[in-house]
Amino acid sequence: MRLAAPLEKLVDELAKLPGIGPKTAQRLALHIMRISPQEATELANTIIEAKNKVIHCSICGYLTDSDPCVVCSDPDRDDSLLCLVEESQDVIAIDRTGFRGRYFVLNNNFQLINGLDLQKIDFPKIFDILEKRQVREIIVATNPTIDGEVIARYIAEVTRPQGIKVSKLAYGLPVGGDIEYIDEITLRRSLDGRNEI
């Protein structure tokens, strides 16, 4: 016996979401059966609305409902620093640190296993920003993974001829971490990158 067909279909749809397995999808679907029709409609409409209203900023690629986005249209940012990130949420994380330069969101959903799609990086757009903003340093803030490292090196290679400094985020101990439990690669990196005190 299976669930009623429309419910089964909802489970299947929810199971397409990342990190949502069949069991979780079923739990979510049955939760949706319990909430009021108004709440369910609100959830469905919010999906449609977000999908319709949210676009990528035509300058930096950040997810936004106004173009140019809130970062690109902010006059009080440091034009000389351009931070390259993989996804829009990385912009929020980095901005939370107090960084107030500009961003460029790669939005490529890179996957090493699929050959990384490095060719899809929109370098003409990046070069355009470098020129218009008179950028003096590109900070490549890709994820600290093998994929992220490959992307960072490739970007550095392509942009270096422009004569602009290219840096990447430091590897090292996560603040609040415990040396005993930190993997040896991270620890090796933090030794290599040690700073005089």
Add this chain to the structure above:
Amino acid sequence: MRLAAPLEKLVDELAKLPGIGPKTAQRLALHIMRISPQEATELANTIIEAKNKVIHCSICGYLTDSDPCVVCSDPDRDDSLLCLVEESQDVIAIDRTGFRGRYFVLNNNFQLINGLDLQKIDFPKIFDILEKRQVREIIVATNPTIDGEVIARYIAEVTRPQGIKVSKLAYGLPVGGDIEYIDEITLRRSLDGRNEI
């Protein structure tokens, strides 16, 4: 800085789902931004459709798109056994064991912390099934939790005057488990309920 307003709203909506924290909600929302508009519309429509088409069976309370449900309208089931469960998904789990009696789904979303709402159990409906189906045994299959135990005892108390046998699922070792890692309460129960071999 926050995400674009419609995206932020989607994150908030998704975070209302059970087991979905703010981080997961953000990941899901950004995933929805990446999929095609068709896929997003499909997801939204499936929520609306499931909500519109799926109802509770008027006899047993099981979630269904036809009334009476597939179980209640099945002539080949054993009318003498009525299995009381908390949620529709429990019907599927129990049916998977080969059980072919009838069910009654309590659908009360019981929470011990909120006073359990035992009064909300629809006993007139249960008594109606007991009479019409000429039930000889009620199997209370509530969850093996304190709440489930309280519900089971309450149901047994209310239905016992009907002169019908009331049983509940056995506690004991989960098949494939390891005695070393089984909690002492379960182990105690499996000792108390030991069977001669």
